[in-house]
Amino acid sequence: MGMHFLQPLNLVAGVILFWMALGLFGLLLQRRPRLITGLLFPAGAAGGVFLLLIGGYAMGDSSQTMVLGFGLPDLPFHLRLDSLSCFFLALLGSVAAGISWFASGYFRTMQGSALGLLCLQYHVFLASMGLVMLADDAYLFMVAWETMALSSYFLVTTDHHLPEVHKAGFLYLLIAHIGAIAILLSFGVMQGGHGDYTFGALREAHLTSFWASVAFLLALFGFGAKAGMLPLHVWLPDAHPAAPSPVSALMSGVMLKTAIYGILRVTFDLLGTPLLWWGALVLALGLVSALFGVMFAAVQTDMKRLLAYSSIENIGVIFVGVGLTIIFHSDGKGLLAALALTATLYHSINHAFFKGLLFLGTGAVLHATGERNLGRLGGLIHRMPWVAALSLVGALAIAGLPPLNGFVSEWLMLQAFLLSPGLSQPYLNMLVPVAAAALVLATALSAYVMVKFYGVIFLGQPRAENIRQAHDAGWWERLGLGWLALGCIALGLMPVAVILQLDSVTHALIGQDLGNTAAKSGWLFLTPVAAQRASYSPVFFLTVILVVVLISFLAVRLFYTGRLKRGPAWDCGYPAQTARMQDTAEGFGQPIRHIFGPVFRTQVELPGADDLKPKYRVIVQDRFWHLIYLPIARSVEFSSRQIGKLQQGRIHVYLLYSFLTLIALLLLIR
């Protein structure tokens, strides 16, 4: 009996309860802000580390279930821990740990009830995400899903006195609920008329391919809305920047992954046998999202909006992986499906780490300078060396550069693309390489975006006077940033170990893993299929570069002079240089606007020839907003006005309605 309580499932449930309790304590302790930031948030982080350990430990175990006697009458909550949930719980725990550490430093200036409420919402948000991954019936899943949406809504609207935050929160809530309805309907279709909503029953229900497709499309819509997939992305660039930075990091890093979890759970576990065209659809949507996201990221001038658009890109890349997995799986190419799924999971955890890191980095910058506008930042590498160094790791990782983690998942995905010849569909065979080209273009563009992001914030000269007084982040913040940066490095340097862990997930979902081949050449060399086919060794890679750097540094010192003089910048001899002459965020967006013009909805205002105060203004807008959302909003407003005409506010009119209804019913049911 004593050992019984130490089962992984109980421990995970314990961490979730622990988070809930921390939230409540936060509410009780709101008069003691030091205690909330100095104790509760670090304790939450410790819970995250514990979750990472359990998830990693139990990933290879067989699944465990538990039935909780509370919930709705006659509808107990079912919990289940299997390798897929273990993976996503480990992701949640590891990233939440870094973010909570950062948060304990970041929120230390907040006071009173605002901090208490924030602590409650923050920890409920964490707990609900954990519960989403444990839920084993549709009811509990929807309860957890809604709790997640609501708690994050309250977190987004922390600064609710600002009108744009208010607006962003409303849009987020609206789209989250439209998505939730679709997920609910999808579960309704999946139960196939039996009325049993446990996931076990959904697995057993045999659907015709038509109804399976309906369920899949509804799930894709619902989870796509949460993930920020095109064209359901419009809330994301507003909501993520509006939230406090640790919350932005949590939303971009982890919450978007719950949607990936959902789509994987539904497609490979509940529905079982995906169809080929589902994969093609997901692949296409993913590619469009990736390209759209990165192009819009390149033209942003707000650092958090830039990162939010970059999240759309990365979610697109993950969807590309999901699509490839479905295509290969339904075509009977087990090994390739395992490769694509491994790349998908790998990119999910990579994105959680580097996007979390970068959002926290912008948080530290925002805290120190009060500026989100890239046009007023610059030169912070001198004032904030810790944040600059750790953010550099994130920027290089997100740009997909070896030997960091972003490169590994990109590499695995490209390997999956390159192995595609031999699909049974000749058209697909032709389209897959074109898709690879689009994916590579998106990745190359993300390097461009990151040079802009990092260069404009941290390098050059300060573009505004007030940021000359910026201070570096405190130790809690450094700990959080350092944890995530370390994760980016470790995931980049040890791909074989990570893939061996992921194998139990791919094995559970599609019945195939890479374990036999990936580690064949030892832990040093990653060989996903065969050593002659492709191999990559990040450790080797890093060692050679470091050794050469060291040798060349010492050799130059030994044989030549190490003398150095400081002087003013040369800049081709221009005498008067100011910080305003540096390239700006807008300038960096210009080539992208020029090359990919039709993608953007651009309004340009040029000054006339005799303007005394000439002004040049460019407004870049999202086409989807005008193509889809505004027409829908207008038609909703129009129809509600028409329906509103029924409401006359006079009693005899309402009596007349009742009378007419009665007549109509009598006629119909005669």
Next chain:
Amino acid sequence: MSLIEGISYQLLQSLLMVLLAPLMLGWVNQCRAWLQNKSGAGLLQPYRVLRKLFHKDVVLAHNASVLFRATPYIRFGCMWLAAGIVPVLATDLPFSPAADVIALVGIFSLSRMFLALAAMDIGTAFGGLGARREMMVSFLAEPALLMVFFTASLISHSTSLTTIVQTLAHAKFVIYPSLAFAAAAFLMILLAENARVPVDNPATHLELTMMHEAMILEYSGRHLALVEWASAIKLLIYITIGIALFLPFGIAEAGEWSALPLAFGALLVKLLLAGSGLALLETLSAKMRIFLVPEFLGTAFLLAVLGLLMHFLLES
């Protein structure tokens, strides 16, 4: 092949590439001078420039950070690693499993990103401009380069450079139409990525046209020497990749010491021809406007994708 032998091969090749890279640059410049009816500065001029730069003091802008000072070394390290991976004289080197073609593109990308960041570090007008233009060229050229590599790896069923070169070198003489497209695309990428005419001009310091030169404007002394040296190595690596992919004949298997002289001779002839060809190309064409560069590279990208599709249509 014993490990010692393999490592000595490896070091020999890397050293050879690093030491001979300025000579290749000298040869291209000399050929161009001859084509323009000038006498030229001689084959060894790049070495003299490097020697001069190494002896000079560094003048560092007040605003320069650690990133600016570390970048020349990182770039040099990246290029050294790349030089160790590309099969030049022999295939199957001990370093080669460390990185395949995709990782090779990653190495170039890493060194470029550091250089672009270093260019923005001082905060001058030209630095940022150069970084932006360089990154614009690269986000178009990098996918095209990967597409070229993908075509070659689809033919040889591998992304490992060793296997690709072995397959292409030892297969019976077959004309792959896809490789013809890929070769044309590769040539365009080579010009763009190495800042050569018509995309960029390594000899210019005219504000409106420079890209690579704008990025390294603030470097001086030993830093500049390392950056220039790394650029020379990069040019040589690109040319040898081109040779390895499209003209691999005569390359030695690892461990065949006897085949080495022949391989060296064949390589020398190919390099001399490639260098003079590059000089001819640069003499005949003019630098294009910056807004035409995306079209130029877009064409390269499309050619590479066409090559890939050609492979699927005709060769599989």
